[in-house]
Amino acid sequence: MPLDKTPLKFFMPEGDASVELPFIADGIKAGFPSPAADFDGTKISLDKVVVKNQEATFYARAKGNSMTGAGIDDGDILVIDRSLEPKNNKIAVCYIDGEFTVKRIKIEKDCIYLIPENTDYNPIKVTEENDLIIWGIVTYVLKSV
Template identity: 35%
Template sequence: MFNAFELINPASNPPPRFRPLFLERVPCGFPSPCQDYAEQELDLNEHLITHRASTFFLRAQGSSMQDIGLYDGDLLIVDRSLKPEHSDIIIAEVYGEFTVKRLLITPDGPVLQPMNPAYPVIKPDPDSLQIFGVVIHFVHTTRRRN
């Protein structure tokens, strides 16, 4: 679940921050020497956000999605303009609280599946389920900060 008050306001629209995008790909196997030049500059806003006006950011809280690599404190990039589909990771309101879960569309109605077996599956009332957006990316920090 996430704290709705940790919403990062996209309306502020800070200027793009360009960073180098290197031509060389990084293999996950044996090491390879890096190239000495950048292919182009990379604007993460351009790369990660398709619908700027309908995109917002949240911080994840808890461990219910850890089996897909989404951890407490990770940054979620959510697009409200996308129609939720089967197997999407979504932000929903359930019993008056927000949660992030995998959406499963079943013959019996929607199911919100945590990605950690320690948490129960949620079977919300289809008439009252509110989906606020589809998680299109999440940013996981591999080095913990104090």
């Protein structure tokens, strides 16, 4: 099984480029159709929803398929907050041995593992020989359909 340490391409959010679009706040039923509701004038700017700390937030495009079980597919845009504390079971962008990867963090008493969410890939056991920086925590995944 391969290890996946695919490089990520990073982008910074643009501070003053906010665009507000119409938003159906009551939701749209995914079951049986119902009569369409009129827009109530509510607007939303996605950057204001997904960016909590602008100075510490970055975007990156996911490459590869090691995290498909977590809903992260090749080409998805990750929203990464560098101000959040790395915690067990969080999905993180990690810089290990000179390469970026996105994995779920598993913290054990004497060890840290970087866990893929695809059984085709092996977990990465972080040892003293590895150079690891937990670069940021993934807070949102933006997909195209």
